Amino acid sequence: MAQRMERWRRSAYLMCQDWHTADDLVSIAIAKIYRHWRDVRGADNPEAYAQRILTRVWLSERRRPWRRERSAEHLPDQPVDPGHRITDRDSLAALLRELGPRQRAVLILRFYFDYSAEQTAEILQVTVGTVKSQTARGLQALRVNEQALRG
Known part of the structure; x- marks a missing residue:
């Protein structure tokens, strides 16, 4: 799991567009992977199985309006590197x-x-x-x- 953590986090961010929510999604997915470790380990493609869990966690979390927190679109007084x-x-x-x-x-x-x-x-x-x-x-x-x- 430690080897895939950053990849899962990037994947979650691309889906939800918020780093904090991405971290939450990865945490939930890891708990589900742990609970179903026997199934994950026995899958033909464990990485795809784990990605499926993460993707489905995101899709199900989007259906829960009470879980939706919105962060500010722009932080005040934060310089932007024009070369970035x-x-x-x-x-x-x-x-x-x-x-x-x-x-x-x-x-x-x-x-x-x-x-x-x-x-x-x-x-x-x-x-x-x-x-x-x-x-x-x-x-x-x-x-x-x-x-x-x-x-």
Whole structure:
């Protein structure tokens, strides 16, 4: 688990767009992995099994309105290094926030973690056709939203 912690944290951040929430999601996922360790260890792909748990934790936590805390969009008086690629990350984060949770999860698993459609379907426990349609719709939504942001 220690070897995968940072990867899970980045994955959780990409889904929820908040580092504190990402840490909470990883903690919940680790507890679930621990409880189901026999199943995780016996899985054909334990890493994908753990990613499935993390993704499903995020999806289920989004359904709980009492758990949603929103952090401030910008911290006051914080300098920004102009050479940093923060603008690119912020615009990508804004585009990802416009997607629904399942489309966002599919795109992150497919393109950030480079999982195949079959692996993504296994992680999300959906059909490959659902992954393909969510990918196509998510990419189209990103294109539309990007054009709207630019012009």
